[in-house]
Amino acid sequence: MLNIYRAIIFMSCLFLLTACGVNQQTKDSQLTLMKTTNPTPFVTDHHKSNKLVKQIEKDVSSFPPIYDVAVVKGKKDTLVVYKVKHLHRFKMKKIEKDVTAKLEKKYPKENFTVSSDYKIFLETVRLNEKMQSKDISEKDAEKRFKEIVKLTKDMK
């Protein structure tokens, strides 16, 4: 019995330590699943303006159950990823439908891919970071973006 108590205490210490030990200056992407990141919307092609994607982000953020939005526009597709507040996660499918409907109505020219998956969100944030720090060429960014869109489509 004592051993079990000891094991539990040890485990909780471990969790506490690892949580506190995280360096404050780490990149956003490392913690993106645990906190709100709100990445700047971006376009893979930097010649184009990012006005449109900013507007899209605003529209999506206006949904009350949604709290963290990332928008990326590639050459053809526009990827919209968001996080849903915990208690609203039961209605995930409906929210996705609503978001898609609203966006498609407002921006009929765009080709939207909507997702609430953490993985897609994470990859979007990672891509965003690389774009910001200019670690990645535009061509590669577009390629990576297409991969992410493909991953989203695979899930459905």
Next chain:
Amino acid sequence: MASKQKNVTPEQQKYQQLQQKHEKQRPVLKNCIRAFFVGGLICVIGQAISYFYIYFFNFTEQNVGNPTVATMVFLSMILTGFGVYDRLGQFAGAGSAVPVTGFGNAVISAAIEHRTEGFVLGVGGNMFKLAGSVLLFGVFAAFVVALIRTLLSMWGVL
């Protein structure tokens, strides 16, 4: 319980009342609290593992469940083999039995137990001694639910 005690004589009934006085009841509240924390802890570990797979491998939230479950079952296998899991079970009760690790434990403990009877009749025949009913009724329940859903959507309710 009531159905079991149909045919008690007055003498038996009298004794059972007397016995009840001495019988220690399961500490339900304490067990619930322990189950809550240990079960929660197991789920936190599971969540951490699924985040690990999302961060470092190409799994999405939809399909990360598969490797996570496999890892958790593997961990419970190891703990069962080292003789830790049954002690955890005594402490935590439902907390360690309900998560998928409890299923792993049920399979592996039976397999370990009966390996002395050989691989075919022992391990093969007894491995699902405890977990078999979970599988059977799990599959059956899934079938019933799917059937209801299919019928409902056929009739246009859903």
Next chain:
Amino acid sequence: MLKGHQSWVFENHPMITATGVTGGPFEANGNLAKDFDLLFEDLWIGQDSYEKAHRVLFEEAIKIALKKANIQKEQVQFLFAGDLINQITPSSFSARTMKIPYFGLFGACSTSMEGLALASFVVNHQGANFVLTGASSHNAAVEKQFRYPTEYGSQKPPTAQWTVTGAGVALVQKNNPSQKHPVITSATIGRVIDMGLSDPFNMGGAMAPAAADTIQAHFRDLGLEPSYYDLIITGDLGRIGHDTAFELINKSGLQLERRQFQDCGLLIYKEDQPVQSGASGAGCSATVLYGHLLNEMKKGKYQRILVVATGALLSPLTFQQNETIPCIAHAVAIEMID
């Protein structure tokens, strides 16, 4: 000689001249570790199955008893033994190794006293010069048969009991007045009692009425009062069954004092060992009586004791079929006679 309805009085006073007691690792950490002749460090006892380990446990106990009495196994006429495993194979297989004519007994955890009563009867009536009797159980082998696999993480209720890994063997022989050994003076064979309990995790509660019934029968048949004995000890009732039995006996009008009424299942382990309600198993009463209690008698702590071993006569099949648990208890009186 029959006395009363269901008791024997052994007027020739058969003696217990030697005992052999073996135990496992859990018993080694228990309260009575020093009263065991041989303690194994490992549940496997160097065998490749728990059932074989169970057999070795019993064989070693027999060998120790023979060695202590300084006789050859060929001199022993009969072996009365039993255990809890299907078809009592560990005992029968030990009899195969020992080549001693053998009676296989099954009385669940009461086997030890069933064997001792029969052995005493046979010796008392010149049926044999030397008789070996004993009972054994092995935690993992018994749990495997009656409950879940050992490593399965199920939560046992506080009424559950821990099966003893151990074997106790006694050599019963004709009285030899030149030697001072504990003698068996009487025995009472119990009826099967079923009070309609069906919870296999509360055996103590189911067995308590059987113990109370046999104790009452013993005093009625022999015309004695409980104060005749220094100690009345039940086999493996555990905490719940022991309290219940105490209340039952006192309600029946016998004057029994708390300090002279004990339970083997409560003596063998320490308080902090995770055994819930106490110990159980055929080996429980056998190891405690043939080890601890006889040692205490030789030291002079007790003059007369009455051992009441209780057994729950269930099988995994019957409780799955929702049958209630019939129980039995046998009492044997052991005295030091000057």
